[in-house]
Amino acid sequence: MNSFVIDASVAAAAFGSYPHVRAAREIIFSDRTLWAPEFMYVEAANVIWKRVRCGELSSVHAAEMLDDVLNLSIQTVASEELIESALQLAMGIGRSVYDCLYIALAVRMKTVMITCDQRLANAMAKSNLKNHIALLEVKY
Numbered sequence: 001m002n003s004f005v006i007d008a009s010v011a012a013a014a015f016g017s018y019p020h021v022r023a024a025r026e027i028i029f030s031d032r033t034l035w036a037p038e039f040m041y042v043e044a045a046n047v048i049w050k051r052v053r054c055g056e057l058s059s060v061h062a063a064e065m066l067d068d069v070l071n072l073s074i075q076t077v078a079s080e081e082l083i084e085s086a087l088q089l090a091m092g093i094g095r096s097v098y099d100c101l102y103i104a105l106a107v108r109m110k111t112v113m114i115t116c117d118q119r120l121a122n123a124m125a126k127s128n129l130k131n132h133i134a135l136l137e138v139k140y
Contacts, residue, residue, distance in 0.1 A: 003033040005106040006074070007099075008043035009116035010136055011036075015068040016051070020116050023136050027114055028072060035109055037101040038076040044069045077105055093127050095120060106132040 004027060014024035028034065048065050051057040057065070079086075083097070085104035090097045099120050106113035113133050115121060121135040 003035060003109060003111050005035045005102055005109060005111060005113040006040075007036070007102045007113060007115045007117065008040050008047055010114050011040060011044045011069050011072060011074075012047040012065070013116050013136070014072075015065045016057070020136050024116075027136070034072070034074045035105055035111070036074050036076055037079050037082055037105055039079045039098070039101055040074070040076070041070065043098065077108075082108070089129070093123060093129070095123055103129060103132060 006027065010020070010024050010027060013020040014028045015021075045066055048057065048062045048069075052059060052062045079101055082101050082104040085107070086097050086100035089095070089100040089103055093100070095103075099117070102113045102115070103124070107129065112131070114136050115133065116136050118135060121133055124130055124133040
């Protein structure tokens, strides 16, 4: 597979002290084309903010992480192009429209969405779209 959709959890995991850092870096710094809804940057910033709020990151480290995420080589698609499909998916599988933006893009691109979100992966495993999602594996 030459391309993947990645979500904000994968982007954020590549630049922190997370269990998935090694696996996330392998995906992000590979020669594959990476895709995401443009919304991914907002969501990644929110993940970073949550880490600051919980005391896991300093504001300086948070700014550095955000800069790293913003400089990733990711092809983005406007959320407006995916929103109708995302809403239909969300109503069908009971996941948020935010999550379904990524899934809608993976379906559109005929590829796999990679995530660190175990609950999302579990929910998708029960759907007819299970071939469009993969859980990022922890590598030590």
